[in-house]
Amino acid sequence: MSDHVGVKDVDHDEPPLDRQLDRRQFLARFAALATVTSAASLASPLRARAATPSWAPLAGVKSEVQVPSDLTELTLAQAATLIRSRKIAAIDLVDAYLARIDAFGSIYQAFNTVLADGARAAALAVDPRGDNPPLLGVPLAIKDNYYTAGVRTTANSYVFESFFPAFDATGVARLKAAGAIVLGKTQMGPLATTRATTPDGLVTTVNAWTPNTPSVNPGGSSTGSATAVAGRMAASSIGTQTGGSITGPSTAQGLTGLKPTMGRTSIHGIIPLSYTRDHSGPLARDAMDAAMMTQVMAGPDDNDPRTLGLPKVPNLIKAATPFRKKGQTVVRWPTTIGVLPGYTSGTSATALARQAMLDTFASLGAEVIDVAFPDEWSLLTGGAFNNVRLPERSEPFLEYLRQDVRLFGVSLSGWINGLFISGDEFLKGQRAKYLLAKRVFEQIFSVCDVVVQTDPVPFDIIGFPEIAFPIGFQLNSTAGLDVPIGAILGGMPYAEDRLLSLVAAFQDVTNFHLRRPPDPMLASPLRARTASVKLRLTMEDVEATSE
């Protein structure tokens, strides 16, 4: 249930951005950028534009709550509101998170660098008097493939084990400009491939819901970012997604993760995985927190040509504010949800949770309809055409492959395989991608506004937005603990506002997003057993789960 004070009955305002977009124009523009990107991508970081995009919508965030005894329980919106109103001090919030990291960090292993001194210094410098930026004093966790000026940035790879960037990634720079404090860099799959491991495959980060059972998948590759937020070691976090790396950890750990449309948020200053599929976005506690993070991160950046010339970023805060009519929560905009075949089949806990989620949306006023898979869906989204991304790994890393292939550790095969897809096959893959996007428009979004996702990869291929959110829990028999069940909705390009509005409505009438995992047991028989067994992923494991 939402506690956002901004909730009120309001008239339908501007329509969501997706239905203001002309599909043919989008596809034409999809085509246009191909001719100029390689030159434009060399733009100097010194030309960075819009380093401080408009924060005006964030002024609408007023999430009043009583100050809890444990400050790490606060959402991003609540923490920001309480700091601005001087009801809590930034240093107390930072210290509360550092205390949890100190107590449980060795079990969660969410961070590979904790910037305790820097974070405390930044917090002590916070002065909430006067006009303040919207995220003033709020500590965040940053995936370790985002450049952070002067702070080691490894992507959990031998390739970057001594890399200290000279500048912040655009996403980091914008969050810092908005007042946020970088608490640390988070563990990730090596070079953003799989769940977080050391470069040679030793599992590090655990699922915050089963901290004493490392075999339970925490999702990857933004694993540490998810565990940091779910384990209440940061207010919110950012990750990247090329094949499910924001939505996967979010569903595994009960978070709200938003993968924006390709280009909506900059990927300048992020160690690349697949240039045509890399996205950046938040892993957050709820829809409002995800909206706040995205509102700050989104917008044009001269250093990332994919961000230029796009429709203006709408008011995501308003979109993520629950909408009520006559006191009843309803969907903000009339919305039809498409359900793909098999989505609710069976009697598993996941199937039942999915059906209950759809029933909830129907009760909120959404229309729920069945939609068919577009023509050749399995082929165009399957393993072969998914592998078209591999040359994009190899190309920017060729000098390191020449230097020593062992630098790639357990992830090597993807980078070698990328050298064996020919130029004509790569181009064929791009044609197929265009065709896939066209069919998604024509055969899915002609009859619905959003569509459930059974796999994040199809919308990663075509760059359409997705949002992940918790819809239930089920018992994990190995751990003997409940773990979250998540759902993913996909939208049309620039539908972040609609996606956030739907999840905000859902979270206003459910409480799955409010449940927190129990603290790890520091001395338990299970802990003693699992601590002595180091879990290691093989090269084949990485191939099977790779982004």
Place this chain on the structure above:
Amino acid sequence: MATPAPTDDELNAWIIARLNLIGVDLSVLPVSDSSAPADQTRILSSVRNLLRGSVPTISAYVADVQENPPVLYPAELSAWTDE
């Protein structure tokens, strides 16, 4: 007329030759060591699987070249919009 399917040895030779041409040396890896993060045997096997699976599938696919341009990015071009 169907072309003959290459053998493992033929593919291995081509893979290594291709890598050598661009300066990538697999010989620094152990030949076969399941405890190592990667070895030559598993890398060659992985590439052979790609060459026999994904590559023919992609190559055989026919898409209308007029209707489906081989584009890279679903985003706009700044020059079009004076941004």
